Amino acid sequence: MTQKVLKVGDSAAVTISKDLLRAFHLKVGDRVQVEHDQKRGAIVVLPVRASKDEAEFSSWTKEFLDQYGPALKALAKK
Numbered sequence: 203m204t205q206k207v208l209k210v211g212d213s214a215a216v217t218i219s220k221d222l223l224r225a226f227h228l229k230v231g232d233r234v235q236v237e238h239d240q241k242r243g244a245i246v247v248l249p250v251r252a253s254k255d256e257a258e259f260s261s262w263t264k265e266f267l268d269q270y271g272p273a274l275k276a277l278a279k280k
Contacts, residue, residue: 218247 205216223229226249233250252260267274 203219208215208217218228228234228249235248235250237246237248238244239246
C-alpha cells in the first residue's frame, strides 16, 4: 500500500487505512511507537499496549466517572 506524507502543522503524518487499524486493534487517539530500522532502511510503527495495571486503572476510572461524574460536576459548580 502506498501512502502520501501529509503536512500537519510543523510536522508530517501518514494515514493508516481502516483495514490496518482494525487488524491491529487500533483507533484514533491510540499511541504508537515509531522507530527507524537502519538494517532494513524502514520506518516501523508499533502499537503501544497498556500494561494490565494501566488497563485495569483506566477501566476503574471510567466506571468511577460514569457513576459519580454528574455529582462531582454539580459539586464543582457550588
